[in-house]
């Protein structure tokens with residue numbers, strides 16, 4: 282095709298400035314342009330010269346070489362041209378990616394790669410002219426497309442991390458950055474949304490910087506990180522270039538640490554304050570000191586309302602999702618509780634020892650203090666825990682019970698703190714742990730003395746930080762849970778023996794309640810027996826009026842090592858056997874009086890505590906024909922819960938099927 286002014290009708294009115302320090306190239310260009318009907322306002326070898334020519338006559342377009350002699354490059358001139366709204370097309374030979382990236386941010390109207398053909402030049406000018414004439418319309422269309430893509434990326438059915446990484450990718454051509462942080466603000470709610478940051482390692486590659494990686498890279502301690510992170514301000518849409526960035530970094534330790542670690546030199550913050558669901562923000566950082574310009578601010582200002590709406594909606598969905606998951610699991614848990622019949626709360630007794638306990642409950646229930654209930658097995662520790670919960674402001678939320686002795690060693694952590702899908706073999710679904718389930722309510726840690734040593738620091742962390750971390754999770758989740766712990770062991774002795782951490786003991790022992798054994802409140806025997814007989818009569822469908830005088834006398838002489846649970850089981854056995862409404866004990870209660878003997882001549886053999894416990898379990902298993910649960914099972918004979926017995930057997934390596 283022969284090219285002249287007729288093929289490019291707009292050429293006749295156009296004035297072009299050529300900024301090029303290679304004379305031969307500049308001259309070729311001049312010839313091409315003039316032949317096509319353009320007017321060349323001048324050829325400049327330097328930026329200064331170009332500015333001077335422009336002052337005399339404003340060109341319609343500038344052809345601009347990126348590499349120029351002198352300290353300034355074509356990119357510097359491009360910034361000025363952008364401000365003056367003069368369109369320009371870059372001329373470049375082979376250019377490295379970093380220069381090209383920078384050039385792109387100046388929003389050129391085209392690129393011409395040297396060496397170029399005449400036709401390439403004229404077509405590039407034609408397109409530049411068209412784009413400049415329709416730039417507002419084009420800009421609106423591009424922004425709309427970006428807005429739609431951002432909303433799609435944020436709403437995708439993916440993890441937050443993936444969604445936000447895609448958002449970062451979408452922003453890159455418009456808001457250049459080397460490092461970006463995206464996250465929910467200080468009132469972090471719901472816990473599934475957190476801060477995410479991405480470090481650019483290549484044109485399309487990003488490294489995800491999680492909290493752990495960040496801590497590792499910066500050399501901060503977790504504690505210090507938390508502390509300085511909480512001071513980060515992001516409530517204004519602002520750019521920090523050059524000196525302003527340096528002063529920001531001096532005033533804000535977290536920015537200083539990031540700047541040092543990732544060699545950052547400028548920052549642009551976009552706060553996204555949602556009406557209902559906390560504050561979100563995007564913070565872009567660049568290694569160039571003057572990256573962020575008014576046009577970036579303007580673009581973000583225009584995108585801000587739609588991003589705020591999207592975030593508000595998504596976070597609300599997340600909250601609903603989380604609440605319904607909690608409700609679902611709470612429901613399953615409560616159904617199981619109802620089935621096991623452990624849901625009633627009637628504490629029988631008027632003995633002074635028990636009245637002191639009642640006073641303790643009244644005192645501590647309305648507070649949020651951690652309660653430690655200590656008492657022998659079967660004394661009613663769980664009942665007391667329920668009573669504290671039911672009299673507390675948390676009574677309408679769940680009381681979640683966790684038997685620390687009955688946890689399978691490899692699943693304890695996931696049971697307590699939950700896990701993310703795929704975090705270990707067999708974790709096919711996300712699961713909420715007991716702590717999260719108890720959020721807003723109370724968690725009852727039964728048999729706390731049995732908690733394995735290696736798990737104790739984790740529990741301590743929950744108590745101190747009031748946050749948990751799911752197995753395979755992305756970060757801590759804030760929780761609001763009241764703790765009630767119970768044990769039949771002497772925890773101080775356990776601490777002395779090195780089985781229990783002292784710091785955890787102090788953290789739990791905030792408000793101790795000592796539950797007296799039955800032998801110290803025998804005055805309650807009559808009312809307790811009456812209560813249990815009524816319950817048993819209903820269960821068995823038998824008429825039972827009370828206990829025989831002889832049985833009551835025996836019961837008063839007895840020491841009740843298994844306490845109230847033992848009493849309940851004893852009465853149940855007697856009630857099953859009885860043929861009359863008046864119940865008599867099946868076997869006489871003798872030989873268990875551990876503390877009444879003063880016969881020093883025939884002292885019994887003394888075994889270590891562990892050996893005695895083992896022998897006792899073996900004896901019970903043998904007598905129960907190796908049956909653990911149910912009537913006459915080993916657990917009942919030992920007066921402990923079957924789950925506790927099973928856990929003890931695993932720990933002591935006792936085979937359940939002899």
Ligand SMILES: Nc1ncnc2c1ncn2[C@@H]1O[C@H](COP(=O)(O)OP(=O)(O)OP(=O)(O)O)[C@@H](O)[C@H]1O
Pocket residue numbers: 627628629630656657658659660661662663664665727728767768769812845846849920921922
């Ligand atoms: N004061 C009481 N009034 C009525 N029932 C009671 C009382 N104390 C305990 N019980 C009953 O005795 C049984 C054992 O109580 P619980 O399970 O609370 O004991 P525990 O101290 O938690 O035992 P363990 O140490 O074995 O866990 C339960 O069935 C409980 O309802």
